[in-house]
Amino acid sequence: MKKLDPKQFIQSQNFGVLSTHSKSEEGFPFGSITPYIITEQGDIAIFISHLAEHTKNIEANPKVSLTIFDPSDMDEPTARARITCLAIAELTKEDAALRKQYREQFPNAAMTLELPGFNFYLLTSDLFKKQSSY
Numbered sequence: 001m002k003k004l005d006p007k008q009f010i011q012s013q014n015f016g017v018l019s020t021h022s023k024s025e026e027g028f029p030f031g032s033i034t035p036y037i038i039t040e041q042g043d044i045a046i047f048i049s050h051l052a053e054h055t056k057n058i059e060a061n062p063k064v065s066l067t068i069f070d071p072s073d074m075d076e077p078t079a080r081a082r083i084t085c086l087a088i089a090e091l092t093k094e095d096a097a098l099r100k101q102y103r104e105q106f107p108n109a110a111m112t113l114e115l116p117g118f119n120f121y122l123l124t125s126d127l128f129k130k131q132s133s134y
Contacts, residue, residue, distance in 0.1 A: 004081050009068065011038050014105065016068040016085075018046060020057035030057055036066065036123075037098070037105050044085065044123040045098055047109075051117065058089045058121065066123060087125035095120045 018034040030053055036044050044066060048054050058064065069082040092098070098120045099113050112118060 004083070006083050007042070009070075009081065009083055010044070010085070013068050013070060015071070016066040018054060019065045019067070020054050020089075021061040021063065022053075023057050023060045024053065030054065031067075034066070035106055035109075037101050039098065039101075039122065044087065045092070045102075045120050046089075046123065047098075047102055047113075047118055047120050049115075049118050055119075062089045063087075064089045064123060085123065085125055087123035089121045089123055092120050092122050 014037075015033055015035050017031045019029045019031040022028045022030040032054070034046050034048070034054075036046050039045050046066075063086070065084050065086050067082060067084045070080060102120075103110055103113055
């Protein structure tokens with residue numbers, strides 16, 4: 001089996017399952033598919049609405065995970081490589097460069113980038129949990 005380089009794998013994908021600690025259903029995780037970009041500093045950046053459940057959860061507890069997998073492996077997703085990044089989510093106000101990068105990576109998001117109430121959060125961590133075939 002080929003050795004998995006976590007940073008390379010993360011950079012080769014665009015989406016992951018973001019899981020936060022549910023504020024409305026205490027003690028339960030809350031997960032959904034979220035697009036992401038990689039900043040020039042190597043952090044993962046997500047773009048979410050202030051109305052999103054994830055945002056409320058992050059405000060209460062910034063510890064999150066982002067599970068990244070290769071969607072081309074959907075025939076047998078549990079037999080393929082995936083990585084879970086454990087991170088701290090932080091709201092960032094410096095987002096002009098992030099907006100430009102996000103628009104380049106996700107051209108269909110141009111309208112959403114102009115809506116009020118959406119913000120970038122940086123997921124900072126060097127802790128990766130690699131999972132591969134059994």
